[in-house]
């Protein structure tokens with residue numbers, strides 16, 4: 001495994017203002033994530049997991065500190081450039097699946113490809129659905145899929161633009177334990193094939209599967 | 225999957241709403257199309273009937289109001305005022321007047337009200353004045369002769385040499401000639417010798433008006449001035465052009481109302497589209513935010529909204545044009561009854577491809593304008609909104 005650093009964050013602080021009160025959602029975190037890592041972020045609700053993941057995913061801006069993705073500092077770039085980074089470098093999976101109800105599994109997977117210039121990604125989408133074990137369900141609409149299947153479609157979709165890192169925020173939050181395990185198995189497999197994966201979860205059992213676990217509390221890293 | 229397919233799929237999500245919006249676009253298009261067709265048709269019809277191609281440059285009439293005058297001159301409208309026949313001879317000597325045609329025109333409706341015919345008592349000057357008056361058969365032989373317009377001849381299945389009984393007068397006439405169709409009101413007229421036409425309604429020696437054909441149009445004003453000096457005070461010399469313009473001026477208020485209708489239709493359409501697109505924006509907030517998380521930019525999302533609007537607009541305008549085509553005959557009939565101004569005999573609603581294109585283009589532009597705000601609003605949604613559950 002090579003030791004290329006994909007994500008490097010330094011002294012990141014995120015402060016939200018709630019009226020008079022300032023909430024330090026993330027309070028001075030530094031982290032280096034290398035290519036091929038499988039990291040899980042755990043911690044109690046409100047500890048800043050989502051905020052941290054959003055900052056890594058270029059969806060939120062830190063109040064202080066720097067975030068580098070593939071060597072580029074993303075805290076100072078323009079929105080158009082951020083859009084490109086989100087499109088080309090990052091795959092996102094959320095607790096809600098955000099599947100478009102009128103599109104089939106296959107079409108949903110192709111969707112992020114519409115925003116990249118290379119539009120025709122049917123083959124790739126089929127392969128990805130195959131990879132998450134849904135080759136028999138590619139023409140089903142979300143309404144005809146179970147929760148676990150929908151999340152697998154969402155994972156396939158997050159990979160259509162070949163990102164360098166997959167970010168998942170409580171991906172099993174809406175799933176039963178059997179489906180949750182399957183999702184983690186898929187992450188594990190993707191990781192074994194070289195994909196960098198960061199999963200936020202509060203399921204400690206599942207987090208143990210990951211090669212590295214960090215525990216957040218009050219916006220700070222508790223272990224290392 | 226292509227971008228437009230995605231847009232189409234989004235529209236399918238709320239089928240009834242998409243359909244209603246499409247319908248409002250269709251109604252706006254149909255309104256524009258029909259009103260523009262009427263506007264142009266009416267003006268052309270008036271101009272054809274009173275100004276162009278008639279060979280008549282000027283009328284001597286007793287009616288000062290152009291609407292009244294047009295009605296008396298072109299449609300046999302009833303008026304107690306008349307011109308004595310001997311005036312025709314006096315007018316003939318005016319310099320630059322080449323042809324003079326005294327005439328009597330009137331409409332008669334059967335007692336049951338089902339049939340109205342227009343009778344036109346003329347002299348042979350009409351053959352020299354009217355460029356599009358092509359007679360098949362012969363000119364009047366005697367006082368019981370009649371020449372038929374093409375449409376009348378067709379309906380009654382008559383040809384030169386036939387006898388025809390005219391029930392209004394309880395009298396038989398001989399058809400000496402039939403006119404070639406010229407798509408003016410001539411097609412529906414019965415032409416009679418002037419004296420016969422007068423006698424049949426006991427108006428011997430009385431004229432509806434006198435039509436003048438000048439040597440050339442440069443002397444229009446001179447002739448008008450001479451005539452006004454010659455004629456008594458309550459006689460009017462009006463040019464055909466002034467007559468047409470006078471009628472169109474009266475049409476102006478109707479026109480203003482029609483364009484108000486267009487404006488209202490366009491406003492309703494704009495609000496309809498804006499409302500629909502705003503609603504989908506609100507409903508799809510999280511989805512757009514998610515799309516932004518996976519790399520959709522400002523331009524991608526706004527393009528999507530514009531594309532969805534364009535699809536609705538295109539289908540709506542197509543539908544509107546189809547509806548109009550079915551609506552126009554009924555509208556023609558309705559507007560004839562509803563118009564308080566002079567109604568020409570020829571078709572007054574005249575659709576055309578150019579009008580169809582213009583109407584569609586206006587509606588589509590309005591649609592895109594209506595989508596502007598929703599598109600910008602959607603495109604500005606922060607990706608963060610996908611994640612937060614507050």
Ligand SMILES: Nc1ncnc2c1ncn2[C@@H]1O[C@H](COP(=O)(O)OP(=O)(O)O)[C@@H](O)[C@H]1O
Pocket residue numbers: 016017018023024025043044045046047048049050051052612
């Ligand atoms: N947009 C926001 N405005 C104000 N406070 C926020 C906002 N987002 C998150 N927070 C606060 O920041 C803290 C961390 O939130 P979050 O990152 O969502 O935690 P976790 O994902 O670990 O549950 C919480 O106290 C939360 O209430």
Ligand SMILES: [Mg+2]
Pocket residue numbers: 049050051
């Ligand atoms: Mg969270």
